[in-house]
Amino acid sequence: MIPHLPGDELVIERKIRTRLLPVLPAERPPEIRRLDFEEVRIGYDETTARLEAARCLHCPDPAPCIQACPLHNDIPTALWLIEHGDFLRAAQVFRQTSFLSEICGRVCPPQTCRNSCTLSAYGKPIQITPLEAFVADYQRRAGALILHRAPPTGRRAAVVGSGPAGLTVAEFLARQGHAVTVFEAMPKPGGLLRYGIPSFKLPKAIVDQKIADLEQLGVRFITGVRIGKDLTLDDLFAQGYQAIFLGIGTWRPVEPDWEGAELEGVYPALEFLMRANLPPEDLPPGKQEPPRVGHRVAVIGGGDTAMDCARTALRWGAQEVVVYYRRTEAEMPGNREERKKAREEGVRFEFLVAPVRFIGEEGRLVAIEFIRMTLGEPDASGRRRPVPIPGSNFTVPVDTAVLALGFRPDPTVAQTTSGLQVSRSGLIxxxxxxxxxxPGVFAAGDGVTGPDLVVTASAAAMRAARAMHEYLMAQPPATEREVSLLAEPVSA
Structure with a gap:
C-alpha cells in the first residue's frame, strides 16, 4: 500500500479541486465497430494511462476501491505505479490477487471498483478496469508474465467447468503443485468466457491465452465430457481424484410459456450468442449452424445479455434491432454503459411492454403481439411490479426474436451425486x-450464487481453492495405481 503522511486531507482536497477530467480509454467509432466483431475498446497507450492513473487521490485506508473489489485488488498501489510508468510492477500488483486481469479489465462493470472511487462523487471516477487491462496486456506483450509452480505434491484434483470459477481454481491449485484436470462439456475450454461473452467485448484470443497459461502450469483440459451424464463425481473419485471443484455455472435458459415461443426464428439468448460468435468447430453438435438473423430483430429482456444479443444482431446485418423490456429503464438490471454502447450502435428500446404471443407462418416467426404495462407495487426483487394494461395489445412484425430472460442451473450433477445439497432453485x-x-467436493460461481459477475465468481473460487488446498494437503499422496489411472484416457 502507498503510505500516507500528515496533511493528506488537505492534499486530497486540493487534488479534487484541480484534477483534470477523466482521460477515457479510446474506443472504435460506433459506425465502424458495428460492422465486425473486433474489440470495441482500443484502450490506453503509455501516455494516456499515466495521465488517467495520476488522477488517483490515494485515499487513506481503507481505500473504497479496494473494499468494493470482490478480489480486493490493491488498486491505489497499482495506479501509483502506472502514474510513474512502472507498468510491469503494476500488472504484478493486480495479479497478486486476480488470476483474470486481462478479462476482468474488460468485463467488470462500473458498480465494482469504479463507482466506489472517491472521485465518483464529482462525476469523474478513475477508469480502473481499463487501466488493469492495459497493464496486463503490456506485461504479456513484453514477455514478462512468469508463472511459478510449487514442487509436485502428489495430490490430484478435478475441476468441473472451465469458466471464470473453474479457471481460477485450476490455476491456484496448479501453482500449489497439485495435479489438476479440468473437465469441460463444450468442445473448447473457457466456459461462458468463450461461449457467452461476444468477441467485441472479450476477444477469444484473450481466453486462449489464459488456457495456454494453465497448460503451461501443467493443467490438463478434457473437453466434450459432461459430468453428471458422461461421468459422475463418483467416477472421478474412483479414478483417483482426491478433491473435486464444481464450477458448473447456470447454462439453462429460463423457459417462457408464451404461445409460439418454439417457432423457428425464436432463440434462447445463450444459443444465439454461441452460434453467432463462434465458428462451427467450436460448437457442440446440433448448434453448429449460424443463426438466421432477419432484418427486424426483437430482443426480450433488460440485462447485459440482452445488450450482447442486440449488438450481435446488428453485426449480423439486422436493419432494425429493438430491445423490449417490461419495466422502465430505471429498473433495468444491466450495466448502463452497455446500454449506452448499444444505443450508439443503433439499438432502440421499448419500455413498459411485454410479449403476449409469438405469431408464425408455416412454422416461422413473423410477428410478436405485445401488451403495454404500468408499474404497480414493489415485488420480491424490490422493483415495482409490471402490471398489464387491458386492451393495450399491439403487434410488431419481427423476423428474429432472442429471449434473454435469465439462466438457471443444470440439475444433472445434483441428480447424479448422492449427498450433494442443493437449494429449491437447484443452486449448490x-x-x-x-x-x-x-466431503471432498467444493463449488463456487454462478452454480452457487445464480448468474453474477466474472469477478465475483473468481473471488468465491479463490476462497474455495484455498479450502481445497488445505483439504488436499490433509490427504495422502496419490498411490502409483491412482497415478496410472489418471494417465489413462478418460472414457465415459
Missing part, C-alpha cells in the same frame, strides 16, 4: 469457503 449449497455437503 456451500459454506463461505466453498465446501459442499459432500
Amino acid at each position: 449449497v456451500t459454506d463461505e469457503a466453498g465446501r459442499t455437503s459432500r
Whole structure:
C-alpha cells in the first residue's frame, strides 16, 4: 500500500479541486465497430494511462476501491505505479490477487471498483478496469508474465467447468503443485468466457491465452465430457481424484410459456450468442449452424445479455434491432454503459411492454403481439411490479426474436451425486469457503450464487481453492495405481 503522511486531507482536497477530467480509454467509432466483431475498446497507450492513473487521490485506508473489489485488488498501489510508468510492477500488483486481469479489465462493470472511487462523487471516477487491462496486456506483450509452480505434491484434483470459477481454481491449485484436470462439456475450454461473452467485448484470443497459461502450469483440459451424464463425481473419485471443484455455472435458459415461443426464428439468448460468435468447430453438435438473423430483430429482456444479443444482431446485418423490456429503464438490471454502447450502435428500446404471443407462418416467426404495462407495487426483487394494461395489445412484425430472460442451473450433477445439497432453485449449497455437503467436493460461481459477475465468481473460487488446498494437503499422496489411472484416457 502507498503510505500516507500528515496533511493528506488537505492534499486530497486540493487534488479534487484541480484534477483534470477523466482521460477515457479510446474506443472504435460506433459506425465502424458495428460492422465486425473486433474489440470495441482500443484502450490506453503509455501516455494516456499515466495521465488517467495520476488522477488517483490515494485515499487513506481503507481505500473504497479496494473494499468494493470482490478480489480486493490493491488498486491505489497499482495506479501509483502506472502514474510513474512502472507498468510491469503494476500488472504484478493486480495479479497478486486476480488470476483474470486481462478479462476482468474488460468485463467488470462500473458498480465494482469504479463507482466506489472517491472521485465518483464529482462525476469523474478513475477508469480502473481499463487501466488493469492495459497493464496486463503490456506485461504479456513484453514477455514478462512468469508463472511459478510449487514442487509436485502428489495430490490430484478435478475441476468441473472451465469458466471464470473453474479457471481460477485450476490455476491456484496448479501453482500449489497439485495435479489438476479440468473437465469441460463444450468442445473448447473457457466456459461462458468463450461461449457467452461476444468477441467485441472479450476477444477469444484473450481466453486462449489464459488456457495456454494453465497448460503451461501443467493443467490438463478434457473437453466434450459432461459430468453428471458422461461421468459422475463418483467416477472421478474412483479414478483417483482426491478433491473435486464444481464450477458448473447456470447454462439453462429460463423457459417462457408464451404461445409460439418454439417457432423457428425464436432463440434462447445463450444459443444465439454461441452460434453467432463462434465458428462451427467450436460448437457442440446440433448448434453448429449460424443463426438466421432477419432484418427486424426483437430482443426480450433488460440485462447485459440482452445488450450482447442486440449488438450481435446488428453485426449480423439486422436493419432494425429493438430491445423490449417490461419495466422502465430505471429498473433495468444491466450495466448502463452497455446500454449506452448499444444505443450508439443503433439499438432502440421499448419500455413498459411485454410479449403476449409469438405469431408464425408455416412454422416461422413473423410477428410478436405485445401488451403495454404500468408499474404497480414493489415485488420480491424490490422493483415495482409490471402490471398489464387491458386492451393495450399491439403487434410488431419481427423476423428474429432472442429471449434473454435469465439462466438457471443444470440439475444433472445434483441428480447424479448422492449427498450433494442443493437449494429449491437447484443452486449448490456451500459454506463461505466453498465446501459442499459432500466431503471432498467444493463449488463456487454462478452454480452457487445464480448468474453474477466474472469477478465475483473468481473471488468465491479463490476462497474455495484455498479450502481445497488445505483439504488436499490433509490427504495422502496419490498411490502409483491412482497415478496410472489418471494417465489413462478418460472414457465415459
